[in-house]
Amino acid sequence: MSTEVRQILDVEGELLGESPLDLNEVQRLYQAMLSARVYDHKASAMQRQGRLATYASFEGQEACQIGSVAPLQRSDWVVGTYRDAGAMWFHGYTWRNLILGRTGDERGGAAPQGVRVLPPSITVGGHMIHAVGLGWGERLQGSDGVVLTLFGDGATSEGDFHEAMNFAGVFKTPTVFFCQNNGWAISMPRERQTASATIAQKADGYGMPGVLIDGNDLLAVYEATADAVARARRGEGATLIEALTYRMSSHTTTDDAGRYRSDHEVEGWRHRDPLERVRKYLAANDVWDQAWQSQIEETESQRVEAAVAEAEALEPFTPAEMFGAMYERSTVQLDEQLADAERHA
Numbered sequence: 001m002s003t004e005v006r007q008i009l010d011v012e013g014e015l016l017g018e019s020p021l022d023l024n025e026v027q028r029l030y031q032a033m034l035s036a037r038v039y040d041h042k043a044s045a046m047q048r049q050g051r052l053a054t055y056a057s058f059e060g061q062e063a064c065q066i067g068s069v070a071p072l073q074r075s076d077w078v079v080g081t082y083r084d085a086g087a088m089w090f091h092g093y094t095w096r097n098l099i100l101g102r103t104g105d106e107r108g109g110a111a112p113q114g115v116r117v118l119p120p121s122i123t124v125g126g127h128m129i130h131a132v133g134l135g136w137g138e139r140l141q142g143s144d145g146v147v148l149t150l151f152g153d154g155a156t157s158e159g160d161f162h163e164a165m166n167f168a169g170v171f172k173t174p175t176v177f178f179c180q181n182n183g184w185a186i187s188m189p190r191e192r193q194t195a196s197a198t199i200a201q202k203a204d205g206y207g208m209p210g211v212l213i214d215g216n217d218l219l220a221v222y223e224a225t226a227d228a229v230a231r232a233r234r235g236e237g238a239t240l241i242e243a244l245t246y247r248m249s250s251h252t253t254t255d256d257a258g259r260y261r262s263d264h265e266v267e268g269w270r271h272r273d274p275l276e277r278v279r280k281y282l283a284a285n286d287v288w289d290q291a292w293q294s295q296i297e298e299t300e301s302q303r304v305e306a307a308v309a310e311a312e313a314l315e316p317f318t319p320a321e322m323f324g325a326m327y328e329r330s331t332v333q334l335d336e337q338l339a340d341a342e343r344h345a
């Protein structure tokens with residue numbers, strides 16, 4: 001396959017090809033990216049205040065997360081990781097539950113009724129297997145549902161990635177494998193992750209198409225995912241998309257990326273910000289102004305505040321509820337552990 005990177009909107013907000021979306025739709029997706037960034041900044045600040053446990057920022061990856069979910073129908077599935085709050089939210093998961101999850105409260109792992117989003121996977125790569133199984137289940141039930149699974153470059157070194165890709169290739173499951181290659185897996189650079197020239201080309205080995213795109217280009221992300229979703233819905237099987245992007249923050253709030261990444265590298269990516277180029281594009285078409293942007297930021301900020309207040313007002317999760325959420329019927333071991341936990345509480 002070609003190693004050319006597909007781009008539609010350049011860093012100056014100029015179209016290099018035909019836009020797959022009309023201006024109204026680009027405006028709507030820009031608004032979603034902005035909302036996601038507001039949440040991300042607030043969540044990072046809350047972790048610093050001691051109100052959240054570890055937090056994994058997705059700043060810089062908003063085009064990947066909003067653009068890949070945009071072509072989905074509500075009846076499709078999203079299966080992502082600890083870094084995919086933006087994608088999960090855009091498919092219906094609530095900020096409240098995402099915040100709850102980050103406080104260690106298991107109730108945050110429950111998607112609202114009817115929302116087809118799995119809780120975020122902390123196990124690197126494990127969720128891709130679930131995504132393939134979900135898609136296969138959809139097919140067996142005669143539906144044309146599609147499953148989008150998001151993961152990082154590091155996850156492609158896991159056995160689970162290869163098993164998921166192999167199964168998806170053989171059984172033509174309706175899976176869109178969306179790799180957010182942000183250059184790093186904690187402190188492990190992409191060059192040490194794999195010797196192949198691209199991650200997209202790994203698709204060849206599993207008999208599915210591989211697509212390489214600029215992951216900071218909302219339009220390229222949308223177009224590539226829409227094609228893959230349509231293909232999956234037609235029953236033609238899975239696609240692997242590699243989106244080149246960058247996480248602007250440290251791996252999580254427990255990490256210090258300054259120990260392994262240069263300021264020069266980070267600054268280079270700041271000029272490729274996924275929101276800024278869309279903002280320039282909208283402004284050039286007279287459908288952006290600062291007042292509109294400030295109003296979105298204010299409204300979303302209030303919405304996130306309300307979600308935080310709601311999450312913090314809940315009665316604490318008891319050990320009995322936590323153990324009760326494991327299986328339909330408890331086990332002897334779990335009963336013993338619960339008794340132990342209650343003795344210590």
Ligand SMILES: Cc1ncc(C[n+]2csc(CCOP(=O)(O)OP(=O)(O)O)c2C)c(N)n1
Nearest residue numbers: 083122123124152153154155182184185186
């Ligand atoms: C199976 C497994 N191994 C190791 C870890 C520890 N770990 C957490 S995140 C991470 C790096 C993942 O990098 P990548 O897949 O590129 O995603 P990113 O964090 O960059 O979004 C590792 C090794 C884990 N959570 N699960």
